[in-house]
Amino acid sequence: MAERAAPILEVRDLAVAFHTLAGELDAVDGISFDLHRGETLAILGESGSGKSVTAAAIMGILDSPPGFVRGGQALLDGVDLLALSEGRRRDLLGERIAIIFQDTLAHLNPVYSVGWQIAECFRIHRGVGRAEAYERAVDLMRQTHIPDPERRARDYPHQFSGGQRQRIMIAMALALEPDILIADEPTTALDVTVQAQILDLLIELRNARNMGLILITHDLGVVAEIADRLAVMFHGRIVESGSVGEVFADPQHAYTRRLMSAIPGRAPPPLRVATKVVGAAPLLEVRDLAKHYEVTSGLMRRRTGDVVKAVDGVSFDIQRGETLGVVGESGSGKTTLAKMLLLLEPPTSGSARFGGEDLFTLKGPDLLHLRRRMQVVFQDPFSSLNPRMSVAEIIAEPWSIHDGVVPKAERADRVVELLDRVGLAAEHARRYPHQFSGGQRQRIAIARALALAPDLVICDEAVSALDVSIQAQILDLLKSLRDELGLAYIFIAHDLAVVRELADRVAVMKTGKIVELGTTAQIFDRPAHPYTQALLGASPLPDPELMAERRQRRGIGIQMVKNG
Amino acid sequence: MGAERNTAAVPTAAPRSGARVVLGLLWSDKFAFVAALFLIFVVSCAVFGPLLLGGTATSMNLRLRNFPPFTLDHGWLFVLGADSLGRSMLARLMVASQNTIAVAAAAVAFAMTVGGVLGLMAGFLGGWFGNIVMRLADIIMSFPSLLIAVVVLYMFEPRVANLVLVLGITRMPIYMRTSRAEVLEIRERPFVAAARVMGASSFRVVFRHVAPTVLPTLTTIAALDFAFVMLAESALSFLGIGIQPPEITWGLMVAQGRNYLNVAWWLAFFPGLAIMLTTLSLNLLSSWLRIAADPTQRWRLEIPRGRDG
Numbered sequence: 047m048a049e050r051a052a053p054i055l056e057v058r059d060l061a062v063a064f065h066t067l068a069g070e071l072d073a074v075d076g077i078s079f080d081l082h083r084g085e086t087l088a089i090l091g092e093s094g095s096g097k098s099v100t101a102a103a104i105m106g107i108l109d110s111p112p113g114f115v116r117g118g119q120a121l122l123d124g125v126d127l128l129a130l131s132e133g134r135r136r137d138l139l140g141e142r143i144a145i146i147f148q149d150t151l152a153h154l155n156p157v158y159s160v161g162w163q164i165a166e167c168f169r170i171h172r173g174v175g176r177a178e179a180y181e182r183a184v185d186l187m188r189q190t191h192i193p194d195p196e197r198r199a200r201d202y203p204h205q206f207s208g209g210q211r212q213r214i215m216i217a218m219a220l221a222l223e224p225d226i227l228i229a230d231e232p233t234t235a236l237d238v239t240v241q242a243q244i245l246d247l248l249i250e251l252r253n254a255r256n257m258g259l260i261l262i263t264h265d266l267g268v269v270a271e272i273a274d275r276l277a278v279m280f281h282g283r284i285v286e287s288g289s290v291g292e293v294f295a296d297p298q299h300a301y302t303r304r305l306m307s308a309i310p311g312r313a314p315p316p317l318r319v320a321t322k323v324v325g326a327a328p329l330l331e332v333r334d335l336a337k338h339y340e341v342t343s344g345l346m347r348r349r350t351g352d353v354v355k356a357v358d359g360v361s362f363d364i365q366r367g368e369t370l371g372v373v374g375e376s377g378s379g380k381t382t383l384a385k386m387l388l389l390l391e392p393p394t395s396g397s398a399r400f401g402g403e404d405l406f407t408l409k410g411p412d413l414l415h416l417r418r419r420m421q422v423v424f425q426d427p428f429s430s431l432n433p434r435m436s437v438a439e440i441i442a443e444p445w446s447i448h449d450g451v452v453p454k455a456e457r458a459d460r461v462v463e464l465l466d467r468v469g470l471a472a473e474h475a476r477r478y479p480h481q482f483s484g485g486q487r488q489r490i491a492i493a494r495a496l497a498l499a500p501d502l503v504i505c506d507e508a509v510s511a512l513d514v515s516i517q518a519q520i521l522d523l524l525k526s527l528r529d530e531l532g533l534a535y536i537f538i539a540h541d542l543a544v545v546r547e548l549a550d551r552v553a554v555m556k557t558g559k560i561v562e563l564g565t566t567a568q569i570f571d572r573p574a575h576p577y578t579q580a581l582l583g584a585s586p587l588p589d590p591e592l593m594a595e596r597r598q599r600r601g602i603g604i605q606m607v608k609n610g
Numbered sequence: 611m612g613a614e615r616n617t618a619a620v621p622t623a624a625p626r627s628g629a630r631v632v633l634g635l636l637w638s639d640k641f642a643f644v645a646a647l648f649l650i651f652v653v654s655c656a657v658f659g660p661l662l663l664g665g666t667a668t669s670m671n672l673r674l675r676n677f678p679p680f681t682l683d684h685g686w687l688f689v690l691g692a693d694s695l696g697r698s699m700l701a702r703l704m705v706a707s708q709n710t711i712a713v714a715a716a717a718v719a720f721a722m723t724v725g726g727v728l729g730l731m732a733g734f735l736g737g738w739f740g741n742i743v744m745r746l747a748d749i750i751m752s753f754p755s756l757l758i759a760v761v762v763l764y765m766f767e768p769r770v771a772n773l774v775l776v777l778g779i780t781r782m783p784i785y786m787r788t789s790r791a792e793v794l795e796i797r798e799r800p801f802v803a804a805a806r807v808m809g810a811s812s813f814r815v816v817f818r819h820v821a822p823t824v825l826p827t828l829t830t831i832a833a834l835d836f837a838f839v840m841l842a843e844s845a846l847s848f849l850g851i852g853i854q855p856p857e858i859t860w861g862l863m864v865a866q867g868r869n870y871l872n873v874a875w876w877l878a879f880f881p882g883l884a885i886m887l888t889t890l891s892l893n894l895l896s897s898w899l900r901i902a903a904d905p906t907q908r909w910r911l912e913i914p915r916g917r918d919g
Contacts (some may be wrong), residue, residue, distance in 0.1 A: 107669035117783045121897050166831060309720070388803075388806075388807050389806075390803055390807070392804060400798075412808045412811075415806060415807035417807065418809070420807070421807060421808070422803075422804060422807045424800040424804065425800075426800060429799050429801060430799075430803075430804055431799035431820055432801045432805075433904075433906055434822050434823065434903075434904070434905055435907060436905075443805070443808065443810075443818075444808045444809075447808050447809050447810050447811075447814065448808075478906065480905065480906040492805075494804070494808075498808070583857055
């Protein structure tokens with residue numbers, strides 16, 4: 047293991063503050079940690095905990111103003127990075143410390159080929175010639191396992207998938223052979239199977255180059271998968287640190303314990319007796335639903351004959367009060383499926399009967415009436431509420447669309463009632479969406495969905511954008527609403543653990559088809575389809591021992607890579 | 611649950627009446643406040659000026675030809691001097707404001723309403739209708755606007771209504787294009803999809819969700835356009851196909867004063883200043899309006915109260 051020599055990076059009492067309207071705000075409040083060669087330190091925290099600000103301060107890329115370093119040191123082999131002049135620091139960074147980010151599309155220049163962009167590092171820092179720099183870039187792409195690097199180096203960032211772009215970012219970060227790599231939420235935007243590959247790559251490169259790796263993440267599963275040590279941040283402080291095994295086995299701080307217990311799907315949920323009437327007609331019957339897009343090309347939109355099958359013959363039933371989880375990776379067609387059921391996109395073929403009526407042929411007042419029974423909660427609570435409407439207006443809007451549901455005089459009281467139902471207070475009604483946190487906004491969106499007393503709510507990644515502890519609260523809310531109001535849910539998510547928490551039955555989607563459909567217990571305990579098995583195998587679980595075992599099986603972690 | 615609830619950190623003011631809220635917001639932006647006062651003054655000149663000073667503005671006094679400004683020797687009416695026929699500049703400016711403001715406001719309002727609605731529909735409906743609207747915008751834009759105006763006003767009578775119509779139509783494309791572009795983006799936002807799922811009609815989606823988001827951009831453009839229209843009107847008047855003397859507008863006064871620039875600079879300067887100050891005030895007020903109408907930006911006006919901005 048890592049020799050206990052002097053640490054390569056020592057952070058001492060780092061404090062970062064921001065100027066805000068309400069005075070100075072401490073984002074990072076005196077944190078200290080060490081990093082040794084060849085080890086992975088995970089900094090775990092929810093949004094606003096100061097984890098990314100810490101990385102930005104070390105790298106000297108803090109947004110300044112309003113941010114500023116209030117005190118402390120960041121010693122790289124004994125040299126304080128924070129006390130260096132701008133120029134000296136720039137020389138050291140990149141050479142010694144590199145960083146990769148979550149949003150790869152924003153951090154790659156769209157107008158240059160990726161080979162050119164990686165080669166640029168060599169040309170600027172090493173002063174090597176054009177041809178040689180390019181050759182080295184191709185070699186780096188090979189090391190980060192991009193297939194056919196000679197050809198792909200000429201491609202532009204948008205031509206790569208999210209996972210491949212992250213590999214390119216890693217290649218760029220490693221160009222100057224740094225001693226420390228900081229990865230700021232490197233896999234958050236990626237599908238689970240891709241995430242597992244990127245984490246493997248990071249470990250492989252760390253071992254091959256004997257680097258120190260700082261992994262900033264909110265995901266306990268990722269921590270369990272690849273970290274050696276763990277520092278938990280909360281409100282700008284490190285509240286707990288230690289080896290991953292210790293912290294997971296025996297969390298000391300109250301916040302860590304809360305975080306661990308908030309993880310969805312950790313304990314298999316108690317078997318819910320769904321209040322369904324045996325033999326009754328299902329609430330929603332979907333048969334052979336399909337959405338095909340014809341590929342067109344050229345100025346005249348000529349049809350090329352190619353067809354993209356976004357959804358390709360999907361059938362399922364939902365009973366009253368039942369929750370169907372739909373899982374799949376990006377591009378599996380799960381959101382297109384939701385859009386068709388919500389009548390936001392017309393289907394190519396197939397049928398859906400809702401309460402016995404054909405969903406796709408209804409028109410006029412019948413359709414309007416049906417709209418009342420089916421509502422939606424979207425993923426992004428920031429854009430699903432009109433920023434120019436107050437909370438009261440947002441929640442009351444359905445009633446002005448559907449005359450006679452709630453008389454005008456009673457609307458204000460009903461808004462308060464609904465706010466109370468989703469755990470918000472009456473005084474929130476006058477405020478505007480931007481004055482709320484992500485979790486609160488999702489509550490407002492849920493209140494709006496409930497305003498018409500629907501039978502079915504489609505949740506399209508409704509908790510994916512939220513922090514773990516907030517996620518747990520929203521899941522609890524959805525559960526209690528289901529039990530009290532007898533709601534049925536179609537719960538679409540890429541996160542298997544979340545689905546396990548809520549769903550009665552689960553449909554696994556891949557390239558537009560449902561590859562497996564069964565009860566939650568069947569899918570998670572006895573997955574039959576190879577894709578389901580792969581998906582379950584790739585999703586990180588917050589259990590370090592299990593993860594180590596799994597990695598062993600994949601052959602990572604054993605020194606199998608050449609040095610250099 | 612506690613941590614999440616305490617994050618809405620904006621103080622909730624006690625509910626006040628609408629007019630007081632608007633006045634309070636206006637007072638906290640001093641530039642916008644002064645601009646509003648100036649515009650009120652201009653508008654009242656436009657309404658009452660011709661009634662009170664109509665005679666004075668046309669009465670000639672050849673002894674006071676090109677009388678210089680800033681003296682009170684001949685009474686307060688001549689404080690801004692007199693023109694080449696000895697008419698009071700101040701009276702003429704106040705009287706001219708009526709035609710000027712009426713033509714510019716009507717033309718801009720016409721362009722903004724018709725252009726904005728066409729753009730909204732083009733963006734929302736798309737398809738062949740959207741194509742026709744956009745090609746229409748291209749055609750109008752590709753013609754020099756003054757040329758169209760000259761042709762149209764030469765063929766028809768140079769009446770005020772025709773002038774307004776021509777100026778309005780030539781300024782329409784900018785509203786069509788801007789509102790269409792914004793609609794294309796806004797209609798893809800999840801809150802619009804949520805409204806559709808609730809059963810909202812297209813009419814409701816456009817006027818409740820899309821239009822309020824587009825409107826601030828259009829008013830900002832309209833404020834800038836106001837100056838352009840005033841100048842275009844003066845150019846047409848100068849060519850003799852706009853407002854006909856003895857009717858006067860600021861633009862016409864600038865055009866007439868141009869010949870005397872080396873002997874009597876004030877003939878062109880004061881109407882020019884009036885055009886500039888009006889445009890400037892409109893701009894200040896429209897940028898204030900954009901902030902005040904946006905709930906996510908409004909705090910900028912609410913916070914600095916009691917402190918000098």
